[in-house]
Every structure is written in structure tokens, then in C-alpha cells.
Amino acid sequence: MRLCEDRVVIVTGAGRGIGRAHALAFAAAGARVVVNDLSEGPAAEVAALIGPRAVVNTEDVGTWAGAARVVSAAVETFGGLDVLVNNAGIVRDRMIVSCGEDEWDEVVRVHLKGHFAPLHHAAAYWRGVHKAGGPVSGRVINTSSGAGLFGSVGQANYSAAKAGIAGLTLVAAAELARYGVTVNAIAPAARTRMTEQTFASTMAAPDDGFDAMAPENVSPLVVWLGSAEAGDVSGRMFEVDGGRVCLAHGWQRGREIDKGARWEPEELGPVVRELVADHHPVPVYGA
Known part of the structure; x- marks a missing residue:
């Protein structure tokens, strides 16, 4: 029996790139x-490669309706939903001083709202099944980014949206565990239309051998996280590219200094410098 035999999966942004590889x-x-x-054209091409076990859906997941x-399409076509892979995204790269309101709003809408809205409706479906006494083995795999974890110069809108997805993943994992649902996220690196400008100098496909930047390298982890076998892993972030899988740790409390009383502003210079002296964060991409 295959790892995800008969599981019903939604993959957003599945017409090209990493989403296509996931599907x-x-x-x-x-x-x-x-x-x-x-x-519709790229989505139909992917569905045709899969055959009768696939259905095309062209809804905008950055809208509530x-x-x-999308969730209704899975339930009505295949009788249920087991896995939601939130993958759809765009880039509108600008330095902060050049980024317009529309470029900010659209990136946040497609990425952050485009994760939350499908997650909301999928969670409502799974909660209903759970309350009715049915079995739930729900899986959500969100797509963050190294830009969301560490920041990326020229991508303030994208980095903020992807950081929001990381936070959303933690909250969803905590809230949905009671219904039998796990929520994890990946921060992938691969050669796609969306990344070709950012990483043009490093993403050329090799003439032979292992293509470390192929989108297909990311999907095996996503498939495993979407399987029934992955029920004990939730609220985690994985960097994945080539043959590498890395567990990324988020914000954690570090060293503290407690005066036991209110500080005076003049006192805090040495305190702050002592706290940051031995901590060196991962550099922002492009800095």
C-alpha cells in the first residue's frame, strides 16, 4: 500500500514549480x-498527468469565498479531505522605500490570507467530522521561507508574510490537535519562476548528476508530512532543499537580567549590550 493511498489532498498553486511537484x-x-x-491551463496539464484521481480547481485562495x-471541491468530488498543502504565492520584490501599498497588500493577501483562509475552512470541516464522531487524520503543510525565518533584503513584504505563516503554523498546530489535525511548515529552496530572479546566479540546472535545485526535491518531505504516519509531528518548521532536511527553531527566550524593580532608561545601555554580546543571529539574506 502506498504512503498516501486514497488520501484526499488539496495543493494550492499546483500548476507550476513546487506546487506541481507536490501534486x-x-x-x-x-x-x-x-x-x-x-x-487553468497549467493546472489542467498537471491533472491530466495524474488522471481521474485529480480535479482542476481555479479558485483564488486569497479570498474567503x-x-x-476549494475545500468544498475536495469534499464534493472525493468525499472528504485529509491534507491541505498551502503553497500558492507571488513575489513583488521592492526595497522598503520603493514598495507601494498595492505591492504590500497583494503579497500579504496571496501568501498570508491565502494560507489562513483555506486553513480556516479545512479546520471547520475537520471539526465537524470530529464532532460527528468520525475519524480525522488531517494534515496541513504550510509554505514559509528562509526569508520569513531570517529576513531578505528587498523582500520586506514577502518576508513579513512568510514570517506570519510561521506564526500561524504554531497557533494552528496548538488549536487543531484536539481534532486529530497536525500543522507543519516548510521553508523550501528550489528553482521556480518565482525564485529565478532572486537566485539567478546559483540556480542553473547541472548538465548531469543530481539537480539540487529541482522542485521535486522538496516534495518527498511534504508527502510524508501529509501521510497518516506523520501524526506525531506537529508545529514544526523544516528547511528543505536538494537532499537536505533541517529542523528550524523559532524564537526562544535567551539570557535575561532582572533588576527586580523598574529600570531607569540610563541604566539599560550596558544591560542590553551584555544581553546581545554573545548572540549572533543568522544574517539577513542579501545583507
């Missing part, structure tokens, strides 16, 4: 797949 990998693992993408219809 095909889940199908190869036995899943039935809702191939969601705003571009569109996200609801």
Missing part, C-alpha cells in the same frame, strides 16, 4: 488530488 508526488503516493491554481470553494 504529482502525492498522486504517485496514491492520493487523490485537487489541483488548485489560478491558471474562493478558499471555501
Whole structure:
């Protein structure tokens, strides 16, 4: 029996790049797949490669109603929902002083709201099944980024949205555990249309051998996280690229100095410098 045999999976942004690789990998693992993408042509091509175990969906997951219809499509077509892979995204790269309101709003809408809205509707479905006494083996895999974990110069909008997705993952994992749902996130690196400008100098495909930047390298971990076997892993962030899988740790409390009374502003210079002296954060990309 294949790892995801007969599991029902939604992959958003599945027409190209990493999402396409996810959809095909889940199908190869036995899943039935809702191939969601705003571009019908690429989505239809992916669905055709999968065959009758796939359905095309062109809803905009960055809208509340569109996200609801994606979840409904899975339930109505395949009889349920087991896995939600939030992958859809865009970039509108600008330095902070050059970023316009529309470029900020659209990136945050597509990434952050485009994760929360499908998650909300999927969670409501799973809660209903749970309350009715049915079995739930729900899995959510969100897509953050190294830019969201560490920051990226020229990508304030993207970095903020991806950091929000990391925080959303933690909250969702805590809230949805009672219903039998796990929520994890990945921070992938691969050669796609969205990343070709940012990483143009390092992402050329090799003439032979292992292509470390192929989108297909990211999908095996996502498929495993979407399987019934992964029920004991939740609230985690994984960096994944090539043959590498890394568990990323988020904000943690470090050293503290407690005066036991209110500080005077003049006292805090030496205190702050002592606290930061031995901590060296991961550099912001491009800094």
C-alpha cells in the first residue's frame, strides 16, 4: 500500500514549480488530488498527468469565498479531505522605500490570507467530522521561507508574510490537535519562476548528476508530512532543499537580567549590550 493511498489532498498553486511537484508526488503516493491554481491551463496539464484521481480547481485562495470553494471541491468530488498543502504565492520584490501599498497588500493577501483562509475552512470541516464522531487524520503543510525565518533584503513584504505563516503554523498546530489535525511548515529552496530572479546566479540546472535545485526535491518531505504516519509531528518548521532536511527553531527566550524593580532608561545601555554580546543571529539574506 502506498504512503498516501486514497488520501484526499488539496495543493494550492499546483500548476507550476513546487506546487506541481507536490501534486504529482502525492498522486504517485496514491492520493487523490485537487489541483488548485489560478491558471487553468497549467493546472489542467498537471491533472491530466495524474488522471481521474485529480480535479482542476481555479479558485483564488486569497479570498474567503474562493478558499471555501476549494475545500468544498475536495469534499464534493472525493468525499472528504485529509491534507491541505498551502503553497500558492507571488513575489513583488521592492526595497522598503520603493514598495507601494498595492505591492504590500497583494503579497500579504496571496501568501498570508491565502494560507489562513483555506486553513480556516479545512479546520471547520475537520471539526465537524470530529464532532460527528468520525475519524480525522488531517494534515496541513504550510509554505514559509528562509526569508520569513531570517529576513531578505528587498523582500520586506514577502518576508513579513512568510514570517506570519510561521506564526500561524504554531497557533494552528496548538488549536487543531484536539481534532486529530497536525500543522507543519516548510521553508523550501528550489528553482521556480518565482525564485529565478532572486537566485539567478546559483540556480542553473547541472548538465548531469543530481539537480539540487529541482522542485521535486522538496516534495518527498511534504508527502510524508501529509501521510497518516506523520501524526506525531506537529508545529514544526523544516528547511528543505536538494537532499537536505533541517529542523528550524523559532524564537526562544535567551539570557535575561532582572533588576527586580523598574529600570531607569540610563541604566539599560550596558544591560542590553551584555544581553546581545554573545548572540549572533543568522544574517539577513542579501545583507
